[in-house]
Amino acid sequence: MKRLVCAVLAAGITTASAFAQQPQAPRLVSPEVMADGRVTFRLNAPKAEEVLLSGEFLDGNRKFEKGPDGIWAVTVGPIEPEIYHYNFTIDGVRTIDPANPQLKTGSTPSTISSVLEIKTPSPAFYDAQPVPHGDIRTHWYQSKSLNSIRRLTVYTPPGYDKATSRYPVLYLFHGANADENAWYRLGRANLILDNLIAAGKITPFVAVMPFGYGGQQQGENTAKFGKDLIEDVIPFIQATYRVFPDREHRAIVGLSMGGGQSLTIGLNNLDLFSYVGGFSAAIGNAANFSKTFAPLVNHADAANGKLKLLWVGCGTEDSLFGASKAFSEFLTANHIKHTFRETGGAHTWMVWRRYLNEISPLLFR
């Protein structure tokens, strides 16, 4: 078994607290991606009785086998090149792969996973490539509507600082259990947009990624988040960035919980937004559509005139697929023009990265 002892990082850099000085297990390689795309996961756990692997590349769990040295291992695949999330369950405790520094984090513990990236032979659309790169800015702002200090992430396209022209803006929302970093750390929104800009496929735009929780309850949450968005975030962006102030240059898109937010807020505020998208949207119960979207369907012709894009996408393996399909049927029944994009895939960032790559060329055209 191949083990990597990180002498490099340890040499001369002794950490000193009693906490940090605790003996640590020798470093294993986990995950180890082999040339044929199979992946071996390892865990040093001589006392454990059962170790399970779960991940976006598997249906269900796979059991690790314990070696005579107390090191558990399991090999799966070949796995297609992608970025996946996975967990180990050690004697019933779902946790991370302790040998892998790449972690998925968020606003709740249920989101914590390890990250497995299997590289494509040539760069993927979400890879950092030698092209001009935009920046990610994190702002701490005082939300008057929520009476708290909140964080906000903003992507500016390459050359923004040197330019003098104005840019359109995409407001881009994360899902449940995530936070304002999710779209760039997990979704790689900045690298996807950098690559699309370098290829000349999109109109460069600023992307604004707010923190998606505003209230303690589900209905309240969208209302309070929407109030923060409209009364605090948008004015802050208009005052801080060189962006166009009109609805023709403003898009609103989100995934899962954020898809429910983008569709609900966007379609009820067509004076503010002209491009609206929902990815695997948690759009709620179809019985409520008529009420939630009354202003839209009661003025369908006006809405169709204002909407430059209404894009609803979901993977057929996603348990929210039925909701998206029902919402599309509701829109059709009410003569609201839209695109319903039915794809493969489940409720994962693999789908959402592709959707961002697909929808961005349709914006601000």
Added chain:
Amino acid sequence: MKRLVCAVLAAGITTASAFAQQPQAPRLVSPEVMADGRVTFRLNAPKAEEVLLSGEFLDGNRKFEKGPDGIWAVTVGPIEPEIYHYNFTIDGVRTIDPANPQLKTGSTPSTISSVLEIKTPSPAFYDAQPVPHGDIRTHWYQSKSLNSIRRLTVYTPPGYDKATSRYPVLYLFHGANADENAWYRLGRANLILDNLIAAGKITPFVAVMPFGYGGQQQGENTAKFGKDLIEDVIPFIQATYRVFPDREHRAIVGLSMGGGQSLTIGLNNLDLFSYVGGFSAAIGNAANFSKTFAPLVNHADAANGKLKLLWVGCGTEDSLFGASKAFSEFLTANHIKHTFRETGGAHTWMVWRRYLNEISPLLFR
């Protein structure tokens, strides 16, 4: 036992992949900070045989007790208000507290811990307060010297975008196993500087936090990192930000591995830097000081004329304390003016946050 079922975040936001749909244990509250400052940690692990707690608030480990429901718990403290890192060891596997979304991450797995924050009654110097806030910018840049795309974090003080004046620059380095996010996510550099600026205690400056690994071996690492710093990072910052171009407005400070880097690079490049600091610096073997710092000590008078500040700080509980003390003695023996700051504390972010708060008012004055 108090359990929090996060119905809020789960309601209507069903995640859909087989992976995400795996049953999860009911959510426990861990850590739970009580009014008297004691803290209870909990883990749902009916099958585990031994669970240990380690952390910066403890000497050694504490054993959890298993309850009849399979829920393990341990109460420690009272603990002083601070931000601490801790780990659970479950049947010999050192991992995180799976119920706590706050994680410390970095560039190697050994750095992964959970975060316990005990709030002070009034805001601490590192807390987000209702004052003007600076921004954090993350750049992806092409390093010509290292032939790779690297990330770089930059703090701009409040009002930077609207201002027209130039700013001084602090180059601020992280330690081993960390990354370019460490100084703001763990060190809260931005909030510390925001609060100092609001109190009128410092000259506002831009802080540049590069990724600290350049090479595969220890000596090579500092040399390659220094090459990237001088040939790529500094020119990039000069071209991108409204900063002064002269050595009088440039400081270089780092912690641990980054302290070795800031002292080595800074004191060998006094044409570039006039303020130099090392926090708990991994400054290496005293036998090498004469060679590493030959240009400094061979021209002590010239160096003293150029150095506006040379600040070396270390906690007495830090295993690197001896190295800092030896370095101070070496400087004294060679008539190099400096401040040697001996404090309490170990090799922790608690010390480094305080050092940043202490050194910043000494810069650019």
